[in-house]
Amino acid sequence: MSEYDDDFAEQGQAVYEALLARTGEAAPQPRLEPTRRVLDLLGDPQRAFPIIHLTGTNGKTSTSRLIESILRAYGLRTGLFTSPHLVSFNERIVLDGEPISNEALARNWDDIRPYVEMVDAELAEAGNEPLTFFEVLTVLAYASFADAPIDVGVIEVGMGGEWDSTNVADAQIAVFTPIDLDHVARLGSTIAEIARTKAGIIKPAATVVTAAQHPDALAEIRKAAERDEAVVIAQDVDFELTADHVAVGGQVISVRGRAGEYTDLYLPLYGDHQGQNAAVAIAVVETFLGDGSQPLGNDPLVEGLSEVTSPGRLQLVGIEPTVLVDAAHNPHGARSLAAALDKYFDFAETVFVLGVLGDKDAEGILSVLAPIAARIHITASSSSRSIPVDELAERAAAITVPGLVHAFDSAEDAVFAAREWANEGTSRLVVVTGSVVLAGEILDLAEAEEWKKA
Structure with a gap:
């Protein structure tokens, strides 16, 4: 505005x-x-x-x-x-x-x-x-x-x-x-x-x-x-995507369209x-x-592609440590997130800050993210539809290896602890995901705390 x-x-x-x-x-x-x-x-x-x-x-x-x-x-x-x-x-x-x-x-x-x-x-x-x-x-x-x-x-x-x-x-x-x-x-x-x-x-x-x-x-x-x-x-x-290559801040793509060939287009999205x-x-x-x-x-x-933004989709909201927000809220979205992290980012360990709404497939999301997680910080957004922290943590612990899951009563505590953990090591990444509401709340927090100016 x-x-x-x-x-x-x-x-x-x-x-x-x-x-x-x-x-x-x-x-x-x-x-x-x-x-x-x-x-x-x-x-x-x-x-x-x-x-x-x-x-x-x-x-x-x-x-x-x-x-x-x-x-x-x-x-x-x-x-x-x-x-x-x-x-x-x-x-x-x-x-x-x-x-x-x-x-x-x-x-x-x-x-x-x-x-x-x-x-x-x-x-x-x-x-x-x-x-x-x-x-x-x-x-x-x-x-x-x-x-x-x-x-x-x-x-x-x-x-x-x-x-x-x-x-x-x-x-x-x-x-x-x-x-x-x-x-x-x-x-x-x-x-x-x-x-x-x-x-x-x-x-x-x-x-x-x-x-x-x-x-x-x-x-x-x-x-x-x-x-x-x-x-x-x-x-x-x-029509089809014929090529895509990793680039600084996104990717370079080529597309066979309905009427033309479009090559080497910069897309500032991961x-x-x-x-x-x-x-x-x-x-x-x-x-x-x-x-x-x-x-x-x-x-x-x-021009149209180069100026596009997609807030809450693999959005960088913090540095030192790097914090990404991605509003993946179902298994399909989680799979896209996992694939993007593997291809576009080079970190040794990842902590996921995860909150899920009650009508979503929490186990499906966890089954995708747990194998690539060093830690999972379970929390909840302010939405009344959020799965309670204790319940989500119990469900997560039931399908993950011991010691992976950590529960936090507030999203703020969960992400602060994740950032602290990331700063204690090298090549560590924080990813906030699982809910659009949670993504929005952490975007607000990151701007207020000026994480990009770290």
Whole structure:
């Protein structure tokens, strides 16, 4: 947020608190009609701009940010909607590369609030739950983008796809990042079931761009696309990452796109998965700007990739010792983290500071990280959904070697102890992971403590 917006900080916080009073994101309502009703009363702001809609299990936010950054480099005014936020609520609604100002947030909230309250009353009269946090947030995002205005909206689903409130919009491009097991209680117990739910974002005559997928997931995507007469553009068939090499601060990649070859592009993100995300993003932008028939101009593409950031994804937040924050919160994310640590970082020992939310596969995450850990500091974020420290430590100890697991009542204590341990030896790394909420709290702490100035 800009410094000139400080005068509106209280108004911005008031908007966030008003949304927090509603049913939270952990318990979304599988419905679209209430969100659609509010937007209808507002004149359908989601129809004021073309939309690129993203779903998947991992990589949604990073891929969204890559797409947005490239489009902005081509001169388009962009809107980016992602969730959850790491530090500031305003991060969720981004206008032309900057989090929405508190002034705009408050102004747009004042515009939509009467209609939100009207639909709340209609729902109550029918004996239904009022609009949830995420339903209202979706309305606020679409209204803010129409008010800006923007040339294109890059919209990340909150959960799933078919009944996610963002799906009230008709996207011309549906994007699928890798699909794996997550949110099984709500989305399904198999990859095929989860993919079927996520494929609900495909709209008639849309174009589908998908990352490389498990065969069961790809089959569901293709089935849904065929039903809606949508074209499928698949990674490793229609486009691919052809090369990636470690570089200072990230990597250098080459991509065979739908319409062109793009070589030696600098990407300031760590991890092979980010190279794959970038290949998807390039294919999406080719599709949006020229229906995949024209290669992208090199200079804007270079600029868009070089300026992209992915907060909370292998983000360096401290030196002496080195501290990384990575919001991996499922086994698939943990595997990407482990692979990136092996390829992009040269440390002899790693301590993981780990906190996991209750609806996540803690054992799956631990089974990936324990073999490469010198220590695991178990803790919990401030979220009420966090697995209690004692419980998580007990579950961790049951599947790891003796002496590996250490429990800390607070995240601050856990990371301070990890930094102390790292400083006592040589070539030691601290990695904070397991939860987006924990990642955000440690980002705040690192900035307050000025760990980068050590």
